[in-house]
Structure formats: structure tokens, C-alpha cells
Amino acid sequence: MMVITSPKEMNAWSQTAKLQKKRIGFVPTMGCLHRGHLSLIEVARSQGKCDTVVMSVFVNPLQFAPNEDFDKYPRQWELDKKLAEDAGVDVIFHPSSEDMYPANAKTFVEVADLSSVMCGLTRPTHFRGVTTVVAKLLNIVSPQVTVFGQKDAQQCFIIRRMVQDLMMETKIIMAPIIRENDGLAMSSRNRYLSSDERTQAVCLSQSLERAEKMINAGEKRSAVILKAMHEYIQQNPLAKVDYITVVNTETLQETAEVFNKSLIALAVYFGKTRLIDNIIL
Amino acid sequence: MMVITSPKEMNAWSQTAKLQKKRIGFVPTMGCLHRGHLSLIEVARSQGKCDTVVMSVFVNPLQFAPNEDFDKYPRQWELDKKLAEDAGVDVIFHPSSEDMYPANAKTFVEVADLSSVMCGLTRPTHFRGVTTVVAKLLNIVSPQVTVFGQKDAQQCFIIRRMVQDLMMETKIIMAPIIRENDGLAMSSRNRYLSSDERTQAVCLSQSLERAEKMINAGEKRSAVILKAMHEYIQQNPLAKVDYITVVNTETLQETAEVFNKSLIALAVYFGKTRLIDNIIL
Numbered sequence: 001m002m003v004i005t006s007p008k009e010m011n012a013w014s015q016t017a018k019l020q021k022k023r024i025g026f027v028p029t030m031g032c033l034h035r036g037h038l039s040l041i042e043v044a045r046s047q048g049k050c051d052t053v054v055m056s057v058f059v060n061p062l063q064f065a066p067n068e069d070f071d072k073y074p075r076q077w078e079l080d081k082k083l084a085e086d087a088g089v090d091v092i093f094h095p096s097s098e099d100m101y102p103a104n105a106k107t108f109v110e111v112a113d114l115s116s117v118m119c120g121l122t123r124p125t126h127f128r129g130v131t132t133v134v135a136k137l138l139n140i141v142s143p144q145v146t147v148f149g150q151k152d153a154q155q156c157f158i159i160r161r162m163v164q165d166l167m168m169e170t171k172i173i174m175a176p177i178i179r180e181n182d183g184l185a186m187s188s189r190n191r192y193l194s195s196d197e198r199t200q201a202v203c204l205s206q207s208l209e210r211a212e213k214m215i216n217a218g219e220k221r222s223a224v225i226l227k228a229m230h231e232y233i234q235q236n237p238l239a240k241v242d243y244i245t246v247v248n249t250e251t252l253q254e255t256a257e258v259f260n261k262s263l264i265a266l267a268v269y270f271g272k273t274r275l276i277d278n279i280i281l
Numbered sequence: 282m283m284v285i286t287s288p289k290e291m292n293a294w295s296q297t298a299k300l301q302k303k304r305i306g307f308v309p310t311m312g313c314l315h316r317g318h319l320s321l322i323e324v325a326r327s328q329g330k331c332d333t334v335v336m337s338v339f340v341n342p343l344q345f346a347p348n349e350d351f352d353k354y355p356r357q358w359e360l361d362k363k364l365a366e367d368a369g370v371d372v373i374f375h376p377s378s379e380d381m382y383p384a385n386a387k388t389f390v391e392v393a394d395l396s397s398v399m400c401g402l403t404r405p406t407h408f409r410g411v412t413t414v415v416a417k418l419l420n421i422v423s424p425q426v427t428v429f430g431q432k433d434a435q436q437c438f439i440i441r442r443m444v445q446d447l448m449m450e451t452k453i454i455m456a457p458i459i460r461e462n463d464g465l466a467m468s469s470r471n472r473y474l475s476s477d478e479r480t481q482a483v484c485l486s487q488s489l490e491r492a493e494k495m496i497n498a499g500e501k502r503s504a505v506i507l508k509a510m511h512e513y514i515q516q517n518p519l520a521k522v523d524y525i526t527v528v529n530t531e532t533l534q535e536t537a538e539v540f541n542k543s544l545i546a547l548a549v550y551f552g553k554t555r556l557i558d559n560i561i562l
Contacts, residue, residue: 007448104531106394107412107446112387131388139448165388167288167420250385 001085003092007100007140010054010093014142017052025050026143026170027089028134031057032074036178036186038087040147043175045088048145055084056093056137058100063129069272074188093141100136109135111158111165114252118154118265119276122242130155131162138168146170151177151185153263153278157249177277179205185277197270200236204268204277207232207244211264212279220257222246225264233268242267242274249280282366284373288381288421291335291374295423298333306331307424307451308370309415312338313355317459317467319368321428324456326369329426336365337374337418339381344410350553355469374422381417390416392439392446395533399435400548400557403523411436412443419449428454432466434544434559438530458558460486466558478551481517485549485558488513488525492545493560501538503527506545514549523548523555530561 004010017024025044029037037055044050057080064070077094084092108128114120115127138146146163148156156174163172178186183205184198193201207229214225229244244266248255255262258281265278285291298305306325310318318336325331338361345351358375365373389409395401396408419427427444429437437455444453459467464486465479474482488510495506510525525547529536536543539562546559 011448011450102446104442105446106392107443108391108393109447110389110391112389114387135390136446136448139450161385162388165383165386165417166390167292167417169292169420 001081001089001092003081003094005094005096005099007095010091010095010140011142013091014054014140018142022052023048023050023145024141024143025053026137026141026146027053027055028137028146028148029055029057030059030073030188031080032076032188033080033083034178034186034188036149036151038083039178040149040175041084041087041089043173044145044147047175048147048171048173050145052090053088054091054093054141054143055089056095056141057084058093058095058133058137060100060129060133061097062101062132063126065123065125068123069189074191093137100133108132109162109166111161114154114158114161117252118243118245118247119267120154122267122274127155127158131158134159135162135166135168138163138170143170145173147173147175149177150174150278150280151187151276153249153265153280154252157252157263183209185275187275189273189275192273193270197238197273200238201268201270201275203233203236203239204266204275207266208264208277208279212281215258215281220259222254222256222258225258229266233266238270240269242269282362282370282373284362284375286375286377286380288376291372291376292421292423294372295335295421299423303333304329304331304426305422305424306334307418307422307427308334308336309418309427309429310336310338311340311354311469312361313357313469314361314364315459315467315469317430317432319364320459321430321456322365322368322370324454325426325428328456329428329452329454331426333371334369335372335374335422335424336370337376337422338365339374339376339414339418341381341410341414342378343382343413344407346404346406349404350470355472374418381414389413390443390447392442395435395439395442398533399524399526399528399546401435403548403555408436408439412439415440416443416447416449419444419451424451426454427451428456430458431455431559431561432458432468432557434530434546434561435533438533438544464490466556468556470554470556473554474551478519478554481519482549482551482556484514484517484520485547485556488547489545489558489560493562496539496562501540503535503537503539506539510547514547519551521550523550
């Protein structure tokens, strides 16, 4: 596995690979890899039909607000390198903040409307940071296929919109959520949880399962489903709901009824730790 | 000369040309071609060392404010085709607004700070429209070299900043201003001028010449130079100054003294017609 830190070298590597007719799959991460991230590599190879996989490891300062956890966001570069290599990554791209954001950088990419709802309500500049860094990474790595996890569903839909709007060339694949045995969606932030919080955090996925059961039994009204989810989660004294919502995946606007391809998404605080989860019908 | 209207076909053409190791030069325009535009084609071939030149003709609605001249902006598609072909353009890309901005498009590219000064003061959403459409065009055409005219100097510097920040692959060349015999910078908007306005409009380039003479004679103070330019232009009763400024080309911030590479730029109204001109020292 190659390690590349310079954007120029990364781009040169990709240009050469493309001249050799290689199909490049790209897995952008903030490191601190878990099985969720590693599953994306396999998706790039199988579903994305890629010959070669580039993974980026970059904790993007632009997507953290000043009051958020940028400084204490977990970093484990040496372990990440080993995990990526074992999982079959061909190139790991690990740029510095100075290379990604030179002092005179002024350009932002923003997806209107989709970025200001759901997680955008509590994190108003978050998705602008995500779309800006992903635009840069896509131009550097120039992949035919890029894989994101459904865990960050809003992020996936926003990036897919950006790629389509800006007529960028990559195909965006959204890969399934990988869960712990008890159902908790894997996340680098799970390690922030105390033992009690960790036990109660299973209520996120369980509330989504409950919603799915109601829908399978014929319930269509979003208000009824959301009320049941709220009540279920509120049985856990350490959980504080940020939002639970039913939206259209194209517009991310709330809908009064669920339908095929509705996204049911939620964000719940445990202390300062904010966890998210979702299902797509 | 080929005419392509579909973004997908345009991109496919470029990908094929690149596999044939062709070096693509790109000249984005809003049509209504004059000698200023046509000179950019030659710059792409000579300075840009391009084998093949793509010109886009697209009047971009996103860079016009509701009170501006989008509807009456001059269009002459049949004549433009002939002029482009005679000037040696290989492909003319002429997309529809619907293809460039599908109804669900939500993505904007913005260069902060540089877009809110100078022309950005009277046209606050203009450069966001420019950078968004140019980002799309660059992704569609995928050129090695892109040529803009210095006439729109602020636009050039903003786009250069965007390309560098987003790590896009094209090289931006800024080509010299082409002028009428009396010095008026060529512009599609010159045709809006009445005969009296056209006569007086020569004061723009003459005020810049005057500034250059003062600087060559040793004057460095921006305030002194700008005062002389104001006074010179105000001798023309139909001219109404929007701005005259001395800025650093990197930051577009005003400087108290001129220096090597200062940009002296101005915008002046004649009736509803707004003309711009500049020199770079």
C-alpha cells in the first residue's frame, strides 16, 4: 500500500492509473477506521467494479464548528494504515490541513436547502465544510466511483446532488450501514460513550426497527410513527433527542406520510456525544 | 467545426480527445462575439500550446440579477457560429439553460471576499453565478488550458483562485484587452451606447492611460491617482462613476500605494450601460 500526502502527487498517481485504464474507487474518511469504513472498500471493488481503491484519511477542520469536537476527534494514524492495508486499500491519501486549505483559500461549495435541514439545523456550517472538502478530494483523486456510508445519509444525498449539479465525473455509491451486534450503528464517536450511555444508545436502531414494523403493519402517517419513536427513545434517561424526521430523499423535505424511498433519520445526544442513525424504506 | 449542445456529449468528446493525447484549450463566452473573444482562441493555441479549441456560448442566467440585462443581453447565435468557425474553433458548446441548471439544481460555488468587492458591490450575486457556471463548464469540457480576457480582470482573479482552491486541473491564462481604435475596450455591451455616450466612453481608457503616465512619472499614492482619474472622467457629463480603485491582484483589497502588479480598475455608467476597464501594472 502506498501512502501519499501531497495533493499533486495524488493527482499524478490517479492520472497515470487512468492512462493504464484502471478504474479507481475512492473511499473518503476522517480516519479512526472501524468495520463500517472497511466495508466501503469491498463495496468499491464489488458493486463499483474498481480495480484499485484509494482511501483518504483527513480530519476536515472546515466541517467542525468552533464549539464542536475537532481537537478531540479520535485520530489513530498508525493503526488506520495497518487496517487499510489489511483491507486491501492500494493508496492511502493523508494530506495536511495546510495542503488542503492554504492560507489564501477562499472557495466554498454549498448545496442550498438540503444543507440547512436535519443535521444542518444544529450544525449550520457543517455540510458546507463537507461539500467543499469533497469537491477538492474528488478533483485530486479523480475517481470513477466514490463510496460513502448510508450512516451519514444526509451527507450522501447532498454529495450526490453536488456531483450531479457540478457535472463531476464520479459515480456516488451509498453503502449499507454496518452495526454492532446489538444494532448500534458503527461510528468513530461511539468511543465517547460511557458504559451506561453505550447501553442506552441501542434505542436509536431499535426505534427505527419499531418504525419499520409499524410501516409494515400498514401505518403511513409520519406523525404517528415519529411519536412512537420519540416515546421509545425517551424511555432512556440519558438520551436527548435532537431530531427525528421522515423526509423525501430527493429534497430532504418532511413528508406527512411515509412512502417508498422515504428516509427516516434521527440524531440523539448522550451527554455531549451526538449519534445519528437512519433507515431508507 | 462541431456544434455540441448536450453536456454529456461534450464531456464524451473531451474524454476521447484526451485519450488521443490532445491538449484542449477552452474559451468560455456568452456569445455576441467580437475581436476580444476571437483573440482568446489564438492565445489558447499559441501561449496555451493547445491542439484543439473548444468555445462555449452560453448566456448564464445565474450571473445576472433580476434588475440586470439578462433578457436583452445581445444574442447572435448564427453569426457567432460563423465567427467562431472562421477563427479556428474546433468545437462550439452551446447548452440550454435547462441542461446547465436542471430544476432540482442546488449547488453554488463561491469565492469569499474577492467576490464582494469592486464589481461585487453593485452586483452582489454576480460572481457566485460566474464561479458556479465556470465550475460546471470546466467539469464538462475538462480542458488543460482555459483563457479569459483581462477586460474582466476581477473575474479572472476569482476564477484562478477557485481553480487553485478546488484543485481543478486546468491552467487559467489571462489574455490582453482588445480595444477599438480610440482605446475603448471591446465589449458586447458597447452596442447599448448612444452615439454621444460612445464618444464620451473613451474617457475610461484615457483615464487609465493618464494614471499610467502619473505612475511612470513617479507618483505612487493611490488617492492622488484616483482623484485625477475621477476628475478626468467627470468632465464627461454622460459618465457616472461606479468605482475606481487600486487593488492588490491577489486579495483584491485596496492599497494606499500602487506597486508592481497593482490592478487599477473602474466601472462607469453611461445611462443604464455599465462599462468596465482596467490596467495591471
